[in-house]
Amino acid sequence: xxxxxxxxxxxxxxxxxxxxxxxxxxxxxxxxxxxxxxxxxxxxxxxxxxxxxxxxxxxxxxxxxxxxxxxxxxxxxxxxxxxxxxxxxxxxxxxxxxxxxxxxxxxxxxxxxxxxxxxxxxxxxxxxxxxxxxxxxxxxxxxxxxxxxxxxxxxxxxxxxxxxxxxxxxxxxxxxxxxxxxxxxxxxxxxxxxxxxxxxxxxxxxxxxxxxxxxxxxxxxxxxxxxxxxxxxxxxxxxxxxxxxxxxxxxxxxxxxxxxxxxxxxxxxxxxxxxxxxxxxxxxxxxxxxxxxxxxxxxxxxxxxxxxxxxxxxxxxxxxxxxxxxxxxxxxxxxxxxxxxxxxxxxxxxxxxxxxxxxxxxxxxxxxxxxxxxxxxxxxxxxxxxxxxxxxxxxxxxxxxxxxxxxxxxxxxxxxxxxxxxxxxxxxxxxxxxxxxxxxxxxx
Numbered sequence: 222x223x224x225x226x227x228x229x230x231x232x233x234x235x236x237x238x239x240x241x242x243x244x245x246x247x248x249x250x251x252x253x254x255x256x257x258x259x260x261x262x263x264x265x266x267x268x269x270x271x272x273x274x275x276x277x278x279x280x281x282x283x284x285x286x287x288x289x290x291x292x293x294x295x296x297x298x299x300x301x302x303x304x305x306x307x308x309x310x311x312x313x314x315x316x317x318x319x320x321x322x323x324x325x326x327x328x329x330x331x332x333x334x335x336x337x338x339x340x341x342x343x344x345x346x347x348x349x350x351x352x353x354x355x356x357x358x359x360x361x362x363x364x365x366x367x368x369x370x371x372x373x374x375x376x377x378x379x380x381x382x383x384x385x386x387x388x389x390x391x392x393x394x395x396x397x398x399x400x401x402x403x404x405x406x407x408x409x410x411x412x413x414x415x416x417x418x419x420x421x422x423x424x425x426x427x428x429x430x431x432x433x434x435x436x437x438x439x440x441x442x443x444x445x446x447x448x449x450x451x452x453x454x455x456x457x458x459x460x461x462x463x464x465x466x467x468x469x470x471x472x473x474x475x476x477x478x479x480x481x482x483x484x485x486x487x488x489x490x491x492x493x494x495x496x497x498x499x500x501x502x503x504x505x506x507x508x509x510x511x512x513x514x515x516x517x518x519x520x521x522x523x524x525x526x527x528x529x530x531x532x533x534x535x536x537x538x539x540x541x542x543x544x545x546x547x548x549x550x551x552x553x554x555x556x557x558x559x560x561x562x563x564x565x566x567x568x569x570x571x572x573x574x575x576x577x578x579x580x581x582x583x584x585x586x587x588x589x590x591x592x593x594x595x596x597x598x599x600x601x602x603x604x605x606x607x608x609x610x611x612x613x614x615x616x617x618x619x620x621x622x623x624x625x626x627x628x629x630x631x632x633x634x635x636x637x638x639x640x641x642x643x644x645x646x647x648x649x650x651x652x653x654x655x656x657x658x659x660x661x662x663x664x665x
Contacts, residue, residue, distance in 0.1 A: 232297025233273065233337060234360040236369045237307035237352040240342070243379040248342050249438040249455070250382045254465040255336055257312040258441055258455035259609055261475070261617060265306045265345045267609070269338030274356040275459040276311065279332035281319045284572035287333050288614075291568075294337065295612035299362060306343050307350035311335040314456055314607035314621065317576065317600040318593065326428075326626045326633045327601035329460030330468070335610075336459055340372055351376065385436035388630070390665050396426035396598040399650060405595050406646040412591075413642045420521050421582035421591045424637030425653050426598040431664060435627040437467050440663045444471040447548050448659060452619040454607050468602055470624025471659055473547055474579065476606050477570045478617045482561040484530065484570060488523035489545065490579045490639055491515030491553035492652055506544040506551055518639045519553040522578045526557055529573050534559040549658040567616035571606045580604040580620055580637065601626065603635040625660040634660045 243251075248268040249258055257269030274294060278286035291311050302308040313335035321332045341352040353369045397405075405423060412418050441453050448471040455469040478485040493509040496502035509515055519542070527537050540556035581604075582588025592600070603626075608618030625634045636656035638649045 232299065233294055233309055233354055233356050234362055234365045235298065235300040235302065235309045235352060235354045236362070236365050237302045237304070237350050238369055238373060239303075240349045240351040240373055240376060242349065243376055244381060245344060246438050246442040247379050247381045248376070249441065251379055253339070255457035255459045256437075256455055256467070257336060257338055257457075258453060258469070259312060259617075260441075260445065260453040261619065262450055262452070264617060265343045267310070267312070267344070268342045269312055269336065269340070271339035272336045272459045273339045273354040274337040276313070276335045277331045277333065279321070283315060283319065283333040284568050287335055288566050288568040291335065291610060294356070298612065300612070302352065304350060306345045307341075307352045308611055309337060309341065309352060309354050310609045310611045310616075311337050312456065312609045314602055315571075315575070315605045316602050317580075317605040318589065321599075321601065324599040326466065326628065326631070327599055329458035329462075329466060330602055331458070334456075334458060342376075382438070385439045388435055388664055389432035390429045390661075391432050392430040394428040396428065397596075401597075402650055403646040406640055406644060406649055409591065409595070409640045410642055410644055413640070418587055418591065419583040420518060420578055420639055420641050421588045422578075422580050422604075422637050422639050423592065423595060424600065424604065424635055427634045427657055427661075429632050429634065429661075429664060431630045431632060434629055435467070435632060435664065437469055437627070441469060443663060444659070447471075447662075448473075448623075451547070451623070454619060454621065456602070456607055464629055466626055466628040468621070468624065468626045470621060472619050472622040472624065473545060473552065474620040474622055476577070476608070476618040476620050477567065477574055479565070479567040479570060480615050482564065484534070484559040484561060486526060486530070486557050486559075486574065488519060488526055488555040488557065488579065489552050490522040491519040492638070492655075493551050494655060495546070495549060495551060502546070502551075506546075509544065509551060509553060510542070514641060514643050515553060518641050519555070521583060521641075523555045523557065525578045525583065526574065530557070530559045530570075533561050533563075533565055533570065533573070535562040536560045550655050564614070566614035567610050567618065568614075571608075571618050575606050576604065577620070579639065580622070582639075600635070604637065623656065623659040625664075632660075632664060
């Protein structure tokens with residue numbers, strides 16, 4: 222594995238072939254750390270195993286440093302993929318704050334990390350592709366081609382692991398008490414009323430002790446059934462040690478997707494619960510659409526995204542606002558697309574959009590300062606961009622919500638809500654509990 226810092230990396234040698242199987246769950250269970258899973262609607266699902274190269278960066282210029290290192294890695298490459306879907310990609314993400322310091326439970330997670338998997342399995346509508354990547358002085362086409370044949374033979378006989386039980390929750394520890402939460406929300410609403418802020422997103426952390434380790438491959442497999450329209454992801458730090466933390470989730474929020482000069486994104490803000498019957502579900506949805514507080518919060522997000530894209534775009538289009546139904550909640554959603562005026566790297570757009578007001582607030586700098594001052598835990602990579610990019614600078618990123626970071630028999634879950642002037646502390650507390658459910662249901 223080649224670690225990439227500020228030095229120009231050796232280029233990647235990559236070869237790919239069609240493969241019969243194995244299933245995603247089996248491939249992920251057998252993968253070496255750092256493991257990767259990326260499964261988004263209308264995209265191929267990818268399972269990554271091991272690291273041929275790792276890009277890391279910290280501080281305020283981390284987006285640019287990752288992009289520069291990625292360009293150098295791909296520019297010097299020798300790639301024969303056979304199909305676009307099987308081309309090598311870099312998978313990873315960023316911390317929410319640029320002064321992230323890796324405090325627990327984020328030990329090993331830097332300010333930014335992207336991994337080029339040694340082994341990349343890509344599941345498309347037309348079949349499965351195996352890609353083998355190598356970087357470094359021993360990365361010759363002959364060696365990679367031999368490894369491709371050997372790896373394909375290994376995977377052909379890969380057994381499907383027996384399903385693991387949910388580990389079970391032994392104890393819970395809230396990072397924020399209910400009284401502290403109420404005080405924080407009231408302080409923020411007072412500041413909004415005074416004109417210091419328009420909105421801020423406050424989050425909570427829930428630390429749970431488990432009866433066993435988390436079978437991440439089973440958790441993500443079950444989430445595929447419960448949240449089929451969400452982006453499932455898994456990223457792990459390329460860090461030494463036998464026990465590696467895993468950050469995973471099923472997020473409803475796509476940050477940005479770039480292909481050619483076409484950008485797809487959207488606003489997702491404003492939340493209500495699900496009904497016990499279809500009629501109650503619809504009543505709650507209509508109430509959400511008509512609610513002034515949620516409509517105001519949503520429009521703040523949509524307008525800011527349009528403004529953030531405008532400097533790069535020849536046109537920006539907004540779709541019709543609608544209801545996004547998930548297993549435990551319903552959201553207001555507005556699709557937004559743009560055509561770029563010139564070629565751009567997806568990381569340029571990621572940097573411009575992060576954090577959206579749906580996870581940060583407005584004005585951005587004041588909201589971020591408020592989050593740092595108020596939240597008594599490390600956000601780490603929660604609510605930050607996770608995703609992938611390729612040699613062309615195309616890519617896809619999601620906002621890491623409905624997520625948890627787990628290591629051994631401990632897991633920390635995260636959830637947040639947008640606070641505006643008329644937010645009620647008790648109602649916002651209840652909304653956070655709903656947003657814990659996707660991860661909590663898979664652990665209990």
